[in-house]
Amino acid sequence: MKLRHFxxxxxxxxxVFSQTSFAHFPFLECTNEASNIVCIGGFSDGSSAQGITxxxxxxxxxxxxSKTFNDRSSVEFQQLGREFYILLDAGPGHTVxxxxxxxxxx
Amino acid sequence: MREVRQRSxxxxxxxxWFRWRFHLSGLLILIPIVLTPSxxxxxxxxxxxxxxxERTVGSRQVGPWTITLxxxxxxxxxxxxxxxxxxxxxxxxxxxCAEDVKAVYIRLGKPRNLRTAGVIGxxxxxxxxxxxxxxxxxxxxxxxxxxLEGWDGALHQTQWTLEEASPATVQFLxxxxx
Numbered sequence: 001m002k003l004r005h006f007x008x009x010x011x012x013x014x015x016v017f018s019q020t021s022f023a024h025f026p027f028l029e030c031t032n033e034a035s036n037i038v039c040i041g042g043f044s045d046g047s048s049a050q051g052i053t054x055x056x057x058x059x060x061x062x063x064x065x066s067k068t069f070n071d072r073s074s075v076e077f078q079q080l081g082r083e084f085y086i087l088l089d090a091g092p093g094h095t096v097x098x099x100x101x102x103x104x105x106x
Numbered sequence: 107m108r109e110v111r112q113r114s115x116x117x118x119x120x121x122x123w124f125r126w127r128f129h130l131s132g133l134l135i136l137i138p139i140v141l142t143p144s145x146x147x148x149x150x151x152x153x154x155x156x157x158x159x160e161r162t163v164g165s166r167q168v169g170p171w172t173i174t175l176x177x178x179x180x181x182x183x184x185x186x187x188x189x190x191x192x193x194x195x196x197x198x199x200x201x202x203c204a205e206d207v208k209a210v211y212i213r214l215g216k217p218r219n220l221r222t223a224g225v226i227g228x229x230x231x232x233x234x235x236x237x238x239x240x241x242x243x244x245x246x247x248x249x250x251x252x253x254l255e256g257w258d259g260a261l262h263q264t265q266w267t268l269e270e271a272s273p274a275t276v277q278f279l280x281x282x283x284x
Contacts, residue, residue: 044186087221087222092226093225094226
């Protein structure tokens with residue numbers, strides 16, 4: 001490969017992958033669906049939350065259920081008859097909380 | 107037919123565009139000249155050469171440590187896709203305590219625990235940066251909580267009212283919630 005072709009390729013790759021160096025922030029949206037709560041997580045740059053921990057925690061700080069996002073970046077929890085919050089935990093300082101009263105109803 | 111072609115070729119060569127197109131490229135030099143002052147201004151804010159941020163909120167004693175908070179830009183939050191509105195603050199630890207503090211977190215509202223302490227500050231201890239989510243229904247009376255975690259495990263907290271921390275954000279929320 002000629003040097004000029006290599007430089008062009010490098011410039012194109014840098015332009016394409018420059019997106020990955022941008023800051024990205026986690027988000028979590030939960031909806032009541034039948035007997036379950038369905039949550040979709042992810043990052044503001046469009047990347048998936050697959051494999052990231054998401055916990056359902058009661059207001060007295062008891063972890064009721066601990067799951068990870070599936071390959072569709074979603075997770076399901078069973079309804080709880082008391083106050084709780086759902087926490088996406090992508091590491092220290094990279095968390096999002098959704099309280100029980102912020103869960104959307106379709 | 108050949109005559110027509112030659113004539114049109116000749117006309118193109120004598121056209122204003124043909125004669126001046128090279129000189130128009132000189133206008134490209136004006137672009138960096140016009141943008142350079144704002145670029146230098148931006149870089150001085152990001153790098154800290156122009157202070158901690160556009161507007162310094164103030165300094166607080168937090169346990170044994172002192173921290174100074176500033177708004178990076180004196181403006182409301184910026185929408186960042188599905189993550190919602192985000193507001194950036196900068197903070198600096200005192201010289202004596204920079205090595206004692208493991209992490210600094212910021213959030214709107216009182217944290218439930220360390221796990222939910224908020225957004226973590228990154229960068230030098232003298233110029234940490236935090237990009238904090240601001241929900242659209244955030245009360246303008248809300249408090250901005252800072253949690254400092256020491257290497258010895260100690261936790262210390264302080265808070266500013268949102269009005270003190272960022273009047274521009276309060277203004278933004280009022281307009282949004284109208």
